[in-house]
Amino acid sequence: MIALPLPKPEVLGRRNEILAGLRALVPGDGVITEPLRLRPYETDGLSAYRQMPLAVVLPTSTEQVAAVLRFCRDNGVRVVPRGAGTSLSGGALPLADAVVVGMMRMNRILEVSFEDRLAVVEAGVTNLGITKAVEGQGFFYAPDPSSQLACMIGGNVMMNSGGAHCLKYGVTANNLLGVKIVTVDGEVLEIGGAHLDAAGYDWLGIITGSEGQLGIVTEVTVRILRAAEGQRAMLAAFRSTEVAGAAVDAIMASGVIPVALEFMDRPCIHACEAFAHAGYPLDAEAMLIIEVEGSAEEQDALLESIRGICARFDPISMRVATSAEESTAIWKGRKGAFGAVGRISPDYLCMDGTIPTGELPHVLRRIGEMSEEYGLGVANVFHAGDGNLHPLIMFDANDPESFRRAEAFGADILRLCVEVGGCLTGEHGVGVEKRDLMPVQFTAPELAQQRRVKSAFDPDWLLNPAKVFPLEGNGALTVAAE
Amino acid sequence: MSAVLDLAPSTEEGVATALRNAAAPLAVEGSGTTLGMLRPVQASRTLSTRNLTGITLYRPQEMVLSARAGTTLPEIEAALGEHNQILVPEPPDLRALLGTEGAPPPTIGGLVAANLSGPRRITGFALRDTVLGIRFVNGAGEVLRSGGRVHKNVTGLDLCKLLAGSHGTLGVITEVTLKLGPAAPRTATLAVPVEDEAAGIAALSAGLTSPYGVTGAAMLPAGTAAAGLSGPVALLRLEDLEASVNYRMARLQGALPGGRVLEGDESRALWRAIRDAAPLSPGEAEAVWRLSLRPSAAPAAVRALRGAIGARLLLDWGGGLIWAVGPATEAAHEAVVGAARAAGGTFTLFRAPDPLRAAVAVIPPEPPALAAIAARVKAALDPTGRLNPGRMRPGA
DSSP states (O other), rough: EEEEEOHHHHHHHHHOOOHHHHHHHHHTTTTEOSSHHHGGSSOOOTTOOOOOSSSSOOOSHHOOOOHHHHHHHHTOEEEESSSSOOOOSSSTTTTTTEEEEETTTOOOEEEEEEETTTEEEEEEBBBHHHHHHHHHHHHOOOOOOOOTOBBBBHHHHHOOOOOOTTHHHGGGGGEEEEEEEETTTSOOOEEOOOOSSSSSSSSHHHTOTTTHHHHHHHEEEOOOOOOSOOEEEEEEEOOOOOHHHHHHHHHHTTTTSSSEEEEEHHHHHHHHHHHOOOOTTOOOOOEEEEEEESSHHHHHHHHHHHHHHHHHOOEEEEOOOOOHHHHHHHHHHHHHHHHHHHSSSSEEEOOOOOOGGGHHHHHHHHHHHHHHHHTTTTEEEEEETTOOOOEEEEEEOOOOOHHHHHHHHHHHHHHHEEEOBBBSSSSSOTTTTTTTHHHHEEEEEEEHHHHHHHHOTTTTBBBBSSSOSTTTTTTOOEEOOO | OOOGOBOSSSSSSHHHHHHHHSSEEEEEEESSTTTSSSOOOSEEEEETTTTOOEEEEGGGGGTEEEEETBBBBHHHHHHHHHHTOOOOTTOOOOOHHHHHHHHHHHHHHHHHHOOOOGGGGGTTTGGGGGGGEEEEEEETEEEEEEEOSSOOOSSSSOOOHHHTTTTSSSSSEEEEEOOOEESSSEEEEEEEOOOOHHHHHHHHHHHHHHHHHHHHEEEEOOEETTEEEEEEEEEEEEEEEEHHHHHHHHHOOOSSOEEEEHHHHHHHHHHHHHHHHHOOOOOOTTEEEEEEGGGGHHHHHHHHHHHHHOOOEEEEEGEEEEEEEEEOOOHHHHHHHHHHTTTEEEEEEEEEHHHHHHSOOOOOOOOHHHHHHHHHHHHOOOOOOSSSSSSSSSOO
């Protein structure tokens, strides 16, 4: 069970005064304090952890965010930034004495320039909303997390979100030009802008993926890209995960970078097929979905080349889409994977470790063994080209023992990832979930160095405290989350 | 700087020991290629990573390479060439531009510390974006790591990004791990003669807003030449499989008629020259600036730079990068700063005689709130101010 810092009695004691202060700064219905309306904010996508906040504030401008942060700093109030709440690592989990600053009302698209290939948007614009705004001209915003319909660009910046198409186009960090960020002191900073590579320290780089530790992002300038002429997918099914892993290596070594290269194991294939009826091969131990892009002729040539590579690994079956509809059908099961696993198990924990791709067979074998040791099912779906695993550990949330075992199983998987040269999180973030595992990946001096950088931005640790860094060493008194 | 006092350890522990024992500030360098860049360092001793050499890990099928900081760019490119792989951002060798022709080739540590990227930056990857992991020694002499060797990693604060582009002021990079890309089997360049910069940037924009995956978009203005081409000419590069390049080049030519296609080695030589800003050849008494701005603002900036200082120019990144050469005077510097500001962009003084670069802001000043954070970040990594004092800003 995860521990949270003990609430500050002086903040809880001054609750009414603090709420009145916030209401003066964000008028109308922008301050939520009633328990019933606070309830939706007590958790994010990691719903195993819940905690009611002191209040939720929904600012509509950078100036309001600045005023709220200044007020909270002056009153020693902790602040938890929140986008759409789709974090799967508890990054937006509230604290009992904290004000949640929700960005969903800042959802305007401020500028689109095709000539300069950029868009300036407020932090609460959804990831897909950016693509929707530019796709009429054939453009798109590249990073595509599974939650792209709901998740907000500000949250993407905070988590450095990835997605299936990051193999070719990179993650959020590679597609950002600038941010407007409000510091804990209520100062508004313009970092980067409508250009590449500003001189000086790379503030944009350290802010991206900082999980709300350094400030609140209110505006984002992103690169937009012209979409390829078209894209098409194929699937290839194999007799073992080892063979499928070797096929991944061979594809990557061939010099052709697909736009996406997704890997599903047997339990995942079965769950997805039952859910989506995509025609997946149920006799396979592992399956790859490979997408390429370009003109119709280029797609043909690329798919033929990848088909040839896969053929060397004695596939059970291969299916190359001949139309956009067939591509959509191939993707249908994969895109519904999390929902599909949700149908065969009351609950699941979605893990997010990354490993060197050469370690894939070893890691999958060990996860299989651990699944038997813990007596819990696990389905694996992941971005194979970049080694980002998403084991889905199935458990029953109504059985505390089952949840405890799922947590321990997940932690063991992440330890394994680090052991083979990988890391604790590839795209979901550390949040509250993986916080206590940080010493597995980092030495004490390395963690201390990161903490000192955090302190340089937020000396009193008011911004999203109790996330990312283990509580030990902070001197914080702790209490268990609900 | 005296050679007698020069420190060049051959181990990471040697770097750590040197920093722990340093009684006075140190000038940090790799092979010294970029010593003329930014401000002169206020230190009497140097600490070089040039003897920390060697590739320590190379997994072609995982597209990952680790090398000690002092490994040179040609060594790394040679190793990658054997497996048909590349450094996607194509980091430059700026010795000719910076007047350090006598120095050995740039080191990977130095390139990362300066975050120097070439033409392929336009595809989305700066050198810092391909740094998967870093080992460094902070100012207190602690050996630390950030990142790792996997392509996706969001574990904790990304100190790789802070170190990249910090010019040795926050830590001494001892080893870097880089994400690689496949070398394309075929490269070709469409060279389109144009009237002026506005027309050139429009041509580059047409290429970059096409669906053809352009990997280089530069312009030689009037009066510049490279690889047998004379400006003004807009240049669009395609790199991919044979059939793809053929198909896409035909369509690019359809959209931008009147151009000439440079193939293979000719195309490679051209982009190497652009990467290294070779057409500019600045003289001793000249200064070199780099402006970064939105491409649509570039034509006005070009006019301003020509009008104010008679600058010689080279454009890259679709017009979003302007190299400018002009007189090394404070008045010229102020004019460049003004042009950058008017364009909503940013500037870096890359080369100038010591007195000028000591006297002016070589990069834009930070607003006070950010400067305060910067000072605390510097103190968090280099508490006693031993690393490259004054390199980026006076006293920092």
